[in-house]
Amino acid sequence: MKISGAEIIIESLKREGAKHVFGYPGGVVLNIFDSLYDNKDVQLILTRHEQGAIHAADGYARATGKAGVALVTSGPGATNTVTGIATASMDSIPLVVLSGQVPTMLIGNDAFQEADIVGITRPCTKYNYLVKDVNDLSRIIKEAFHIATTGRPGPVLIDLPKDVTVAKAEFTWPELDMRSYKPTYEGNKWMITQAAHTIAKAKKPVIIAGGGVILSGASKELRELAEHAEIPVTMTLMGLGGFPGTHALSLGMLGMHGTYYANKAVQESDLLIAIGMRFDDRVTGKVEAFAPHAKIVHIDIDPTSIRKNIRVDVPIVGDVKRVLTVLNKVLKEEVKEQWDEVRKAWLKQIEDWKAERPLTYTWSDEVIKPQFVVEKIYELTRGDAIITTEVGQNQMWAAQFYKYDKPRTWLSSGGLGTMGYGFPAAIGAQLAFPNKLVIDIAGDGSIQMNIQELATAVINKLPVKVAILNNRYLGMVRQWQELFYNERYSYSHLDVVPDFVELARAYSAVGLRATKPSEVEPVLKEAFKIHKPVFMDFVVNWKEKVYPMVPAGAPIDHMLFEEPEKKPEKKLKAVK
Amino acid sequence: MRHTISVLVENKFGVLSRVSGLFSGRGYNIESLSVGETIDPQVSVMTIVTTGDDQIIEQITKQLNKLIDVIKVTDMKELEHVEREMVLVKVAPKQEDKAEVLNITEIFRGRIVDSSQKTYTIEITGDEKKIEAFIELVKPMGIKEFVRTGKVAIAREGVKKK
Ligand SMILES: Cc1cc2nc3c(=O)[nH]c(=O)nc-3n(C[C@H](O)[C@H](O)[C@H](O)COP(=O)(O)OP(=O)(O)OC[C@H]3O[C@@H](n4cnc5c(N)ncnc54)[C@H](O)[C@@H]3O)c2cc1C
Numbered sequence: 001m002k003i004s005g006a007e008i009i010i011e012s013l014k015r016e017g018a019k020h021v022f023g024y025p026g027g028v029v030l031n032i033f034d035s036l037y038d039n040k041d042v043q044l045i046l047t048r049h050e051q052g053a054i055h056a057a058d059g060y061a062r063a064t065g066k067a068g069v070a071l072v073t074s075g076p077g078a079t080n081t082v083t084g085i086a087t088a089s090m091d092s093i094p095l096v097v098l099s100g101q102v103p104t105m106l107i108g109n110d111a112f113q114e115a116d117i118v119g120i121t122r123p124c125t126k127y128n129y130l131v132k133d134v135n136d137l138s139r140i141i142k143e144a145f146h147i148a149t150t151g152r153p154g155p156v157l158i159d160l161p162k163d164v165t166v167a168k169a170e171f172t173w174p175e176l177d178m179r180s181y182k183p184t185y186e187g188n189k190w191m192i193t194q195a196a197h198t199i200a201k202a203k204k205p206v207i208i209a210g211g212g213v214i215l216s217g218a219s220k221e222l223r224e225l226a227e228h229a230e231i232p233v234t235m236t237l238m239g240l241g242g243f244p245g246t247h248a249l250s251l252g253m254l255g256m257h258g259t260y261y262a263n264k265a266v267q268e269s270d271l272l273i274a275i276g277m278r279f280d281d282r283v284t285g286k287v288e289a290f291a292p293h294a295k296i297v298h299i300d301i302d303p304t305s306i307r308k309n310i311r312v313d314v315p316i317v318g319d320v321k322r323v324l325t326v327l328n329k330v331l332k333e334e335v336k337e338q339w340d341e342v343r344k345a346w347l348k349q350i351e352d353w354k355a356e357r358p359l360t361y362t363w364s365d366e367v368i369k370p371q372f373v374v375e376k377i378y379e380l381t382r383g384d385a386i387i388t389t390e391v392g393q394n395q396m397w398a399a400q401f402y403k404y405d406k407p408r409t410w411l412s413s414g415g416l417g418t419m420g421y422g423f424p425a426a427i428g429a430q431l432a433f434p435n436k437l438v439i440d441i442a443g444d445g446s447i448q449m450n451i452q453e454l455a456t457a458v459i460n461k462l463p464v465k466v467a468i469l470n471n472r473y474l475g476m477v478r479q480w481q482e483l484f485y486n487e488r489y490s491y492s493h494l495d496v497v498p499d500f501v502e503l504a505r506a507y508s509a510v511g512l513r514a515t516k517p518s519e520v521e522p523v524l525k526e527a528f529k530i531h532k533p534v535f536m537d538f539v540v541n542w543k544e545k546v547y548p549m550v551p552a553g554a555p556i557d558h559m560l561f562e563e564p565e566k567k568p569e570k571k572l573k574a575v576k
Numbered sequence: 577m578r579h580t581i582s583v584l585v586e587n588k589f590g591v592l593s594r595v596s597g598l599f600s601g602r603g604y605n606i607e608s609l610s611v612g613e614t615i616d617p618q619v620s621v622m623t624i625v626t627t628g629d630d631q632i633i634e635q636i637t638k639q640l641n642k643l644i645d646v647i648k649v650t651d652m653k654e655l656e657h658v659e660r661e662m663v664l665v666k667v668a669p670k671q672e673d674k675a676e677v678l679n680i681t682e683i684f685r686g687r688i689v690d691s692s693q694k695t696y697t698i699e700i701t702g703d704e705k706k707i708e709a710f711i712e713l714v715k716p717m718g719i720k721e722f723v724r725t726g727k728v729a730i731a732r733e734g735v736k737k738k
């Protein structure tokens with residue numbers, strides 16, 4: 001029996017196990033929407049903006065490990081997804097984005113709502129397609145899911161001309177045959193053995209765990225390696241949760257806003273084992289001065305990540321989980337080193353660094369410190385929540401003052417740093433885990449970038465919590481201006497911030513506010529009890545800065561720390 | 577260092593822009609690029625001449641390999657190979673230089689493919705050195721314009737690089 005392109009799309013989504021699609025309708029996708037109308041297998045979540053749809057699909061993907069799916073119309077619908085696609089691309093997140101397109105015969109004519117979305121998204125997708133023949137449709141969708149979720153994951157876009165969704169064809173579900181796409185999963189055994197011997201000889205090793213550990217589902221294998229060979233572990237922003245933040249061997253995050261002890265350990269190390277991470281400039285600081293004494297073992301599924309920025313002594317191309325499984329085996333069965341004695345001095349040194357400069361902030365009785373809010377969230381949830389973030393100071397404090405013990409509980413836009421990511425991502429994660437506490441740790445600037453999604457949360461009964469660290473500033477920008485631009489606060493003050501409590505009410509959600517430190521805990525407790533979306537407006541100290549901080553381009557052990565405040569806190573509170 | 581990279585790709589629309597987009601997006605330089613079908617009509621070959629230090633060339637080949645439509649990437653530097661390029665040169669020599677132009681064309685085993693009252697169009701095929709030498713020689717006699725195809729390259733069979 002022949003069915004329409006629209007029906008083929010839905011049948012294919014069903015076969016891929018995509019129960020939820022985030023989307024927004026428009027002219028050229030009406031046939032697809034019509035087929036969704038009475039479909040029981042695939043549910044569409046109507047967002048209030050296409051950017052919201054993409055980030056929600058992304059949050060869904062990060063929380064579950066499955067591909068997130070979005071469906072939008074042509075032209076403006078499609079172009080509104082670009083930021084979200086680029087966000088997913090930079091962080092290697094699997095998405096399948098279905099965009100409508102004008103009918104095939106009108107393509108290239110500057111037709112109504114035509115945009116060359118395949119051309120526009122070519123550099124920010126892993127792959128993209130323009131479907132020209134309904135007979136190719138199911139194969140292309142199958143390929144898209146395959147490409148999005150295998151190897152180094154990433155977003156794939158499929159552009160669907162309206163006539164293709166109307167045309168009819170027999171439904172087929174062909175075996176995939178892609179001669180030019182074959183990711184490498186197994187690491188080279190000889191290289192892995194080299195790595196094992198390098199580890200055996202090292203006196204001051206450090207593991208840097210990145211987003212690849214989470215994408216690969218390799219937390220268990222990583223922990224086994226760290227514990228067996230007694231190697232301290234630091235994580236990139238994307239790697240948080242890949243290794244338990246509460247583990248004695250955890251050094252927390254490294255890099256620009258990393259911990260003192262993580263950056264110190266990396267700089268002093270004689271061996272770095274970089275696992276599923278890509279040596280971003282936020283991580284390395286000045287490249288020439290990075291880890292000057294260290295040999296580097298680098299495990300990554302994408303050969304382009306290796307030797308892109310940093311010299312490597314033992315490159316291993318492969319999937320983290322599989323490589324670590326072999327590495328652990330070689331270490332236990334062939335190397336058989338006992339590390340207890342060897343590591344004593346190094347682990348002692350690290351303990352000293354931890355004691356010397358732990359992550360801290362100055363307490364205040366009068367004004368809420370944003371770090372305190374994050375600490376309280378951690379304390380009250382006992383770490384059992386999914387945290388998403390916006391971008392800026394809020395994101396860095398959320399990375400520093402909450403300990404992530406499990407993978408896929410920390411969802412943050414790292415590579416692109418997209419303000420407006422956290423709230424829709426929280427909606428996507430909440431949809432995937434209806435019974436989990438999902439909290440967006442937000443800034444007052446960022447939350448306004450996708451605030452319209454509050455309607456999506458309310459209507460779909462998704463009880464996401466948003467903790468706004470309201471400093472009335474684009475705080476991260478203000479911090480740079482204070483430290484590096486002679487306190488010239490050029491357009492970083494937000495002047496008018498909406499009344500977030502009233503705003504939540506206007507959407508039939510709940511709004512709560514805390515203006516004093518003593519109110520923080522009661523507000524959080526109340527919010528966590530409410531089975532509805534809640535905006536919490538924490539009016540925090542606007543002068544607060546994120547420390548430690550490595551100035552851009554400096555070596556990562558050149559860190560700035562909080563200076564003892566000269567003026568009393570009280571005066572700093574007033575801002576008009 | 578200059579490298580000639582041969583890239584086998586799926587013969588689909590959009591592939592050329594994926595490859596050229598990779599170069600422009602990452603700031604790599606393309607000196608010349610030629611595309612054509614291979615013996616398998618579903619496969620095209622691109623010959624790209626680019627420059628960069630070892631690290632850049634390594635990234636270029638890795639990034640090319642990463643493109644979904646790329647089947648095989650060969651850096652010709654690693655192989656004994658033959659390279660050829662064709663150029664069409666339109667010269668407008670003075671009356672007294674005409675014989676010399678024909679003479680040089682003969683020496684370079686070129687062919688006159690078109691002529692008018694004032695001009696000759698000459699086809700020359702060869703490696704880069706030969707083409708450069710030809711252009712240098714006829715330049716003083718008045719080149720109006722020339723077009724080059726860009727290089728194509730093929731590995732030699734059964735010959736290992738020393
Ligand atoms: C305001 C701001 C400040 C920031 N400050 C910091 C900071 O101080 N410190 C910090 O670390 N980051 C910071 N970041 C984030 C930074 O920009 C990068 O996003 C982050 O460092 C990249 O993490 P990653 O190296 O783990 O790479 P990801 O982007 O997570 O890449 C994952 C890597 O793993 C590989 N991979 C994927 N799947 C597999 C698999 N199955 N097997 C093997 N390998 C795989 C990929 O090929 C890739 O190389 C900041 C971002 C913002 C917005």
Ligand SMILES: Cc1ncc(C[n+]2csc(CCOP(=O)(O)OP(=O)(O)O)c2C)c(N)n1
Nearest residue numbers: 392393394417419443444445446474475476
């Ligand atoms: C879409 C987008 N535009 C601009 C920026 C640059 N930027 C980075 S942090 C920041 C300030 C964020 O302000 P806010 O959300 O209030 O967070 P805070 O730093 O105050 O916690 C800006 C403007 C960005 N990351 N994303």
Ligand SMILES: [Mg+2]
Nearest residue numbers: 443444473475
């Ligand atoms: Mg702010």
